[in-house]
Amino acid sequence: MNESGQLERLYQVQQLDLTLDQLREQEGETSSELREARAQQERINNDLEDTEITLENVEKQVRRLELDVGTTNEQIARNKAEQDKNATNPKMQSQYENVIQQLQERVSEYEESLAPYYEQQSALSERAKALRAEHRALRPRLGELEDADTARIQGLRDQGQGTRDERKELAKDLDSRLLKEYEMIRKSKKGIGIVPFEGGRCTGCNVMLPTNVQQRAALGKLPGVRCPSCGRFLFKPS
Helix, strand or coil: CCHHHHHHHHHHHHHHHHHHHHHHHHHCCCCHHHHHHHHHHHHHHHHHHHHHHHHHHHHHHHHHHHHHHHHHHHHHHHHHHHHHHCCCCHHHHHHHHHHHHHHHHHHHHHHHHHHHHHHHHHHHHHHHHHHHHHHHHHHHHHHHHHHHHHHHHHHHHHHHHHHHHHHHHHHCCCCHHHHHHHHHHHHHCCCCCEEEEECCEECCCCCECCHHHHHHHHHCCCCCCECCCCCCEEECCC
């Protein structure tokens, strides 16, 4: 391929690249219904995690207080047994009565502390159960939406395969240095690495080109001429 045809072919490659860019953008355009379903799932998961963490902490407190109640009741039982053994000793009876009363008061305090924890435990358990049910109910619909989106993306990729093959065929005869430079420019210039110039102006940035730049660009020879303002390759359409 002669040098004058390299830039025109590169421009054709760019048109295909822009088509592929558009397809890639479309891949990320999920439906509002899927986005809402994903957001709902994330909300449920976060709420469930927070609920389970809080429930675990409450259950720790419940176990601790229940253990205190059990231990204190065992102490009461032991003191009552000792009291029975010393039934004929009034002084010992009085001492045991005082100890038992103190222990019973302590049990009452523990039980009073347990009551709100039991309520909270019950409420949190019901909340976790409801969230799990909500998650199960959402799962089939979310699965359908995810499958549909996967099929949509695959369809776009299948659609782009012909464009990729055509691009590969066009690019194989291009000067490797020219192609590499073009791809670098494209990355920094919003996907546009080569533009035609018309009426003496760069169509990429609309700057009036110096005469010598216009003349060199019109020849279409390599290395390609770049716009002194935006840095894109210039070519003159045939």
